[in-house]
Amino acid sequence: MSGSAPQRRPAGAMSAEYRALTLGILAIITCSAFEAMAVTTAMPVVAAELSAGAGYGLAFSMFLTASLLGTVVAGSRCDREGPLPSLAAGMLLMTAGLVLSALAGEFWIVTAGRAVSGLGGGAMIVAVYVIIGEIYPSALQPVIFGWLAAAWILPSMVGPLAAGLLAQYVSWRWVFAAVIPIVLVAGLMVWPRIRSLGPPASPAMDAAAGRRRALWGTVLAAAVFLAQWAGSAAAVPSSAAVLLWAAAAAGAGAAGVALGRLLPPGTLRLSRGLPSVVATRGLLSAGFVAAEAFLPLMVLATHGVDPATAGLALTAGAVGWAVGSFLQARAGGRRHRLLVIGATMLAAAVGGIGLLASPSVPFWVIVAVWSFAGAAMGLALSSTSVMVLALSTSADRGRNSASLQISDQLGAVAGTTVAGILFALLQDPAASGQAGVFRVMWLVLAIFACLGIVSGARSAIVTPNTGKVPFTA
Structure with a gap:
């Protein structure tokens, strides 16, 4: 002994x-x-x-x-x-x-x-x-x-x-x-x-820097609101459509400038490490949240189910999300791989829903596919949270956590706005079903998840001397 x-x-x-x-x-x-x-x-x-x-x-x-x-x-x-x-x-x-x-x-x-x-x-x-x-x-x-x-x-x-x-x-x-x-x-x-938790021993920014960051946050919030409102209004035919599209473009441009000041440097370029982790969070949220927002509308239109039954698909997604989160908590190895796997699963699920947007497809198949999408999000998004904390210090943990949430929220807004504009442009109120409209929407939303595969792969930290990926948290 x-x-x-x-x-x-x-x-x-x-x-x-x-x-x-x-x-x-x-x-x-x-x-x-x-x-x-x-x-x-x-x-x-x-x-x-x-x-x-x-x-x-x-x-x-x-x-x-x-x-x-x-x-x-x-x-x-x-x-x-x-x-x-x-x-x-x-x-x-x-x-x-x-x-x-x-x-x-x-x-x-x-x-x-x-x-x-x-x-x-x-x-x-x-x-x-x-x-x-x-x-x-x-x-x-x-x-x-x-x-x-x-x-x-x-x-x-x-x-x-x-x-x-x-x-x-x-x-x-x-x-x-x-x-x-x-x-x-x-x-x-x-x-x-x-x-008993106090401030970090060496804060990453002073009060003046904090005020500047809050100002850029205000610019971002106003720009996002402008882009969302103007883009949705421009999709409806009117004499002011050109001005509305211009306002939407201006809002999107201002939001991009503000994001460059609020997110880790290189996030919009998908730079390796922390920037790509943050970008992955936004890209996956864009694909999933937008698809989920329109999923009940799709099954109501294409399958004629009642609202309570349509809600079963959302419940299945939530259960799948919990299962994915459970699995990631027990997964070993390099966590950036979970981002790639989750993004790949989400791209397949969202694209698959688009291909299944037909009255001939049984409703239970759509429910099953959407639970798969939820599992992808649970696997990947929980991993982004773990990675951001592991790649942060006590001095910048708050800023990096905020960046992750900004990316998440903005991704949801961007995806939902894109889906809403497509729906407004393509739908025919006089037609029934609208399966073709939903098919286009879902395939476009799957592009966000495909970009998430790229950013997930680039979230790995590679050491210059060995070329290995040391991050296994």
Whole structure:
């Protein structure tokens, strides 16, 4: 027998050391997931009661636009002050936005409440990533990110149904109000474990740099909103179409300039290492989120199923995502390969859905293919989170985590906008089925995933001396 003392087994994510923090973080993500799923379901009822009119879409675009700004500001703040101020501010803003929306007497107040909630949501997510990087050992981080992805499953399954029942039989206001206790409980659970976290010893930026970054975040949010609104409006024939397309191009150009200041240098060129990890996140989100947004519409049009049945495809995607996250947490080897595998799976699934956009294809086949797409996202996106933390230091962890979220959010906006413009240009309201329209949309969206294969391969870090890839986190 060896005379040395037995090594202490590393504590698990649900050990006494981490349990309250883990549950609190899961509650934060569950809150965000339920808010996204439930509010989407209840919004038609809100719009009808408060006469939303043409402002209906602003309740969604303003949330996402504000999330971009909240993400940028929180990233800079976390690197200067630590994650605690950003998490506290994010929770307060999320709660304030929910209260504002729940008490709204006019639709513009609901929209304002969504914008405030978006600011809070962006700040919360960045702070959570920094907390995971600061507190959990690297061996536990893939497990935590896998669980975060799984935290979307329950809201995906029960959120739309619960919101629909509340809106129909009680009041849509409770859809907003029901999320508030979850936010407060989550804050109480994580506070004891994170209250000692302070700023990094050597911050990567000073206050002036943080203000400049926040300014560029504002430019990005405004440019994204302009491009999204003008592009969607230009797809509808009108005398102002040329001006609208010009405005959309200007917004896209301004967003590109702002991104160059906010993302790691070389992200738009797919430079090796961290820049390509961040780019992969955005490209995969563009393909998946846009396809998922139009999937219920496709099966309703091509298969004639009812909305509840159409929702089964989304549930299958959420379950597949959880399975993919579970697998990546236990995968060994070089993690950049998981990005390539996930992007390849997503390209095949999204392109496959396009080829299957026909009434003759059984509905269960589409459900199965979409679960495959969800598994691809769980495999790849959780891996991007792990890689960004591993490639960051305590001084730039907040900024890099914010960059990852910016890429994720902007990718979702870009993909959804492209899909929406294609749908508006190609659809014929007088025709039935529209299978050809959806086929074109899905094949175009698959291009984003194909580009993700390239960026995923370039996410590997190659040492100049040996040519080997040392990153195996």
